[in-house]
Amino acid sequence: MKRKLFCLLLSVLLLTGCRNQDKLALPYTNTDGLNLSADTSENAPDFFASDLAVIPDELNHMSDPEITAESSLIVNDTDNKVIYANNVYERLYPASLTKLITTLVVFEKADLSDMVTISYNASHITESGAKLCGFKEGDSIKLEDLLSAFLIYSGNDAGVAIAEHIGGTIGGFAKMMNQAAKDAGAVHSNFVNPHGLHDDNHYTTAYDLYLIFHQLVQYDKFLSIINNSEYTVTYKDAAGDPVTKNFLTTNRYLKGEEKAPEGITVLGGKTGTTNKAGNCLILYSKDKNNKDYISLVLKANNSDSLFSQMTDLLKMIK
Template sequence: MKQSLRILLALIILMALMTSIMTPASAREGGVKLADDASSAILIERDTGKIMFEKNSNEKLPPASMTKIMTMLLIMEAIDNGKITLDEKVRTSERAASMGGSQIFLEPGEEMTVDEMLKGIAIASGNDASVAMAEHLAGSEDEFVNMMNDKAKELGLKDTNFVNSNGLPVADHYTTAHDMAMMSRELLKYESITDYTSLYEDYLRADSDKKFWLVNTNKLVKFYPGVDGLKTGFTREAKYCLTATANKKDMRVIAVVMGASTPKDRNRQVTEMLDYAYSQYQVHKQYDRGTVIAQVKVNKGAKNKVDAVTAENVSMLTKKGESLEGATEEVVWNEDVKAPLKEGQTVGTLKVKLDEKVLSEVSLVLSEDVDEASLWQFIKRTASIMGGKRES
């Protein structure tokens, strides 16, 4: 009898050990099990990019309509640099109008503003609106896809390849939960994107007999406090996907779920990740984006020194209750900062450290353009320096 009990006890211990080994450490984070039904998932904090949870986050999978996160990123980038404006008209080609799946039923030759097209993409996941905007920005969807892949490379995303602008099923179109989170982090630099992604409902063609009701495919914008984006996705191959972002308690987080079985499971898993983030973590904000940190010396510039500002919010992520007492700041300047330079160009890095551990690392960028010094400015400056030396 004693021997049987010992054998039974040994089997129970062995089963417990096997369960622990088979469950990824990230999925056991904080003693809770997250993203149980998803193929892959990730949870990050926006300012720092720190990962709070992940499950198979580098597995290449079809993103379905979450592809439109990259499409929206390129649109917002074009608006920001003045290439397009929100009120300019976008004409719908026959090809764009022919897109199946989710759509806003654009007709060939129909025109809508960039603002309206963005609503169609962000709220209703319009495949037709995505292609119309791709053609408007790049001349053709193929060229726009090249821009998408170039942007992915620029962001350092090695496990992403796009073949279209909307996520309709096609071979060799894939990304990962990790890469999706990084794209979303970049998109959220353009804060006005949430003016679109946070809308639960709106209308297009409101003043015509073809009035079209838009209802957000991301139900969490209505049912989870703080959620204001970003994008759902579904195809039979991809199953149910969602990249969601929430902003509350001075902390913005991004949660990605790929390959969930049902929309209910998808929403539940994202909700559990958001609950976990806000119950277990806190953000300590040091500086807002655009804060002047120091002046950088510019060689051969029309100005000797120019303000260097933070490219991002400078924040630190900790578990709740952890102290940052004793944290220090260090600025590392790029070598040979030489004119001509453009506003926004990186000239250094600000690091926040605690016990030699880097808690935050943010680029420092120029607050304005710096032209090369003219010959007269150079002569004047040289004379001033030499005069100063003679006086000493």
């Protein structure tokens, strides 16, 4: 009941604060003289203060010469405090960060021990540049293994298979995605597919992604999956013969190709890239005091810049 009340109130505040279609408004407005600061002060409503970081307008346009992406955010998720925020309510394309809301639906609606059969649609994604695990029609794989390949390697064919298994069709699953987003308070998003391959009507905001990711990190299984630098899975093909594949992470920190600042441990996250979304990354990290952080960069110019800017965000942790 408390969670439903929170989501209802958050949704109302988000919707009533909307300015226009392209530049999304704040999740609340300062009324009646309340000072709703990002450190969730005693004046902030309880449904924000107890669980989430609040980002007022004066904290949503921070400037740092090293942070040039369209939107960026880092939050102390233990204390619900904003460290840096810029354009977190701007509508943007999420690319494969879409896979976060798909994963939330999996945890809420499915059993990870389910066996999934790969369909023709899942095995025949033809979009240029789409990353694929290489599953074939008729392959049979456990949902937990499919989800792991989906998150670690970012295979879009795994996403279609997951969507069809749970929602029946891509459209049916998209409705479940949007409901899960709404339940998390992410009401400025619209999802039409499970993987994030481009669609003009498929969008979100940095703050919505923070809300979704904040829900996901409550699941130990999610944290254990995204902490893997690689994943090996054995499944059966259409003839019943075993197939073994190894999938490497797309996360440079976990591969040792990018170094986090001293005292910061990157636990995992998700990358995403399309031509229109640019380069995107969300991370979950810990500091030396065991406090947790969610950090996010959307629409960086290239992969090198993406990880460099993320490292600069992590350097802001004191």
